Amino acid sequence: MSTRPLIGIVEDDSILGSSLEQRFLLEGYAVLWLRSAAEAEAALARTPVELVLSDIRLPDGDGETVMAAVFARYGIVPTIFMTAFGGIEQAVRLVRMGARDYLAKPFDLDALVERVAAIVPRTTPEGEAGGARPAATFGLSPGTEAVRRTLERVADLDLPVLLLGETGTGKEVAARFLHAASARAAKPFIAINCGALQAELFDSALFGHEKGAFTSAVARHVGFVEQAGEGTLFLDEIGEVEPALQVKLLRLIQEREFQRLGGRETLHCAARIVLATNRDLEAEVAAGRFREDLYFRINVLACPLPPLRARREEIAPLLAHFVAAAARRFGQAAPELGPDALEAANAHDWPGNVRELINRAERAVALAEGPVLGVGDLFPDRALGRRPAAPAEDASLASVREGAERAHIVETLRQTGGAVQAAAEKLGISRTTLWEKMRRYGIEP
Numbered sequence: 001m002s003t004r005p006l007i008g009i010v011e012d013d014s015i016l017g018s019s020l021e022q023r024f025l026l027e028g029y030a031v032l033w034l035r036s037a038a039e040a041e042a043a044l045a046r047t048p049v050e051l052v053l054s055d056i057r058l059p060d061g062d063g064e065t066v067m068a069a070v071f072a073r074y075g076i077v078p079t080i081f082m083t084a085f086g087g088i089e090q091a092v093r094l095v096r097m098g099a100r101d102y103l104a105k106p107f108d109l110d111a112l113v114e115r116v117a118a119i120v121p122r123t124t125p126e127g128e129a130g131g132a133r134p135a136a137t138f139g140l141s142p143g144t145e146a147v148r149r150t151l152e153r154v155a156d157l158d159l160p161v162l163l164l165g166e167t168g169t170g171k172e173v174a175a176r177f178l179h180a181a182s183a184r185a186a187k188p189f190i191a192i193n194c195g196a197l198q199a200e201l202f203d204s205a206l207f208g209h210e211k212g213a214f215t216s217a218v219a220r221h222v223g224f225v226e227q228a229g230e231g232t233l234f235l236d237e238i239g240e241v242e243p244a245l246q247v248k249l250l251r252l253i254q255e256r257e258f259q260r261l262g263g264r265e266t267l268h269c270a271a272r273i274v275l276a277t278n279r280d281l282e283a284e285v286a287a288g289r290f291r292e293d294l295y296f297r298i299n300v301l302a303c304p305l306p307p308l309r310a311r312r313e314e315i316a317p318l319l320a321h322f323v324a325a326a327a328r329r330f331g332q333a334a335p336e337l338g339p340d341a342l343e344a345a346n347a348h349d350w351p352g353n354v355r356e357l358i359n360r361a362e363r364a365v366a367l368a369e370g371p372v373l374g375v376g377d378l379f380p381d382r383a384l385g386r387r388p389a390a391p392a393e394d395a396s397l398a399s400v401r402e403g404a405e406r407a408h409i410v411e412t413l414r415q416t417g418g419a420v421q422a423a424a425e426k427l428g429i430s431r432t433t434l435w436e437k438m439r440r441y442g443i444e445p
């Protein structure tokens with residue numbers, strides 16, 4: 001199996017939020033449900049997600065600000081907005097600036113699941129072929145070629161491997177490569193996103209539980225460690241695990257022993273353990289957030305993956321690869337990458353690394369209007385943030401309302417080519433009232 005793709009749901013409505021959470025968990029995704037703009041900004045800055053499903057209006061802000069912050073950190077991330085009828089204009093504007101799609105509430109949950117699955121495929125069932133297939137594009141530069149060689153050398157050593165690197169640099173790709181290069185290749189590859197595991201479920205998810213271990217334990221559950229058998233257990237986002245739970249991982253790695261929750265039998269862990277984090281673990285140890293003993297135990301074979309901006313020679317071939325792959329998936333001819341787009345891509349910093357590159361390539365292919373991709377297709381979010389300035393903090397409500405009213409009248413007149421009668425009809429006011437407002441705001445016909 002692969003790691004359950006993590007979806008961020010930004011929704012303050014508890015009924016809609018919890019039904020989305022339940023449904024996506026059932027569909028094979030991991031879910032991070034965030035109930036406010038502040039909670040979303042903080043959590044999404046820490047934990048990279050594969051897709052964001054966001055309400056636009058939130059009690060303490062709006063989805064646009066959240067999205068802008070996520071894009072600034074990780075580059076374009078597929079975002080689907082859920083909006084009430086009144087917010088459709090804003091949603092359409094957001095799609096122009098990089099959001100993948102929007103849905104008007106109320107929407108059909110099945111249709112939403114299908115749309116999400118088209119962007120981020122559900123988890124492949126355990127043991128299915130392909131679970132550990134290494135990417136053909138892994139090792140396209142001297143930097144990643146060196147990583148590849150190191151992994152081949154240590155493939156069969158009985159030691160944990162620690163993969164380090166920014167989000168989206170390919171740590172999971174490297175873990176799969178390591179597994180495929182080892183004698184365990186035919187055995188399971190089990191990937192766990194520790195950042196998405198709730199603390200209360202940590203033991204049960206990892207170690208399993210016996211029937212009756214707690215109220216809802218109606219049957220025995222085999223945890224990830226047992227599922228991995230003699231294969232590879234990939235613990236991703238290890239830096240997100242709380243210190244109280246880190247001690248359990250230490251025991252697992254050191255003693256190779258564990259017990260199912262509510263069980264007496266001590267079981268042996270035969271799997272190769274591979275760990276990954278985008279955090280600076282040394283700094284986490286210094287700050288008291290990561291146990292030093294665990295750090296020393298896992299830091300024996302540490303393998304850093306360079307960020308994409310440190311291996312720029314990979315940008316062009318990876319873009320070409322993912323543009324072609326997206327076009328194949330959407331059943332259309334692959335567009336060409338224009339020289340200006342390529343130049344912009346080569347100059348870009350890629351904070352979200354390869355994941356960002358894939359997202360940009362797929363979005364560009366999905367929405368491009370011609371056979372050649374331009375800078376705007378690849379970097380539509382560059383328009384984000386160029387919003388009208390927010391009103392001054394001490395602005396009165398009346399002045400903010402008048403400012404918005406004036407801007408909307410100007411925009412409507414622009415749309416009607418200056419025709420006052422047509423604009424008045426669009427605005428739902430009489431021609432006389434519109435003339436009166438234009439005079440008051442100093443708008444020329």
Ligand SMILES: Nc1ncnc2c1ncn2[C@@H]1O[C@H](COP(=O)(O)OP(=O)(O)OP(=O)(O)O)[C@@H](O)[C@H]1O
Nearest residue numbers: 048135137138167168169170171172173278354355
């Ligand atoms: N060399 C590569 N070739 C093809 N695809 C790649 C490569 N490197 C990364 N990817 C793809 O980029 C995305 C992110 O990679 P991956 O999940 O391995 O990154 P990560 O470092 O584990 O990220 P995170 O820390 O956020 O979990 C995945 O879709 C992966 O398949």
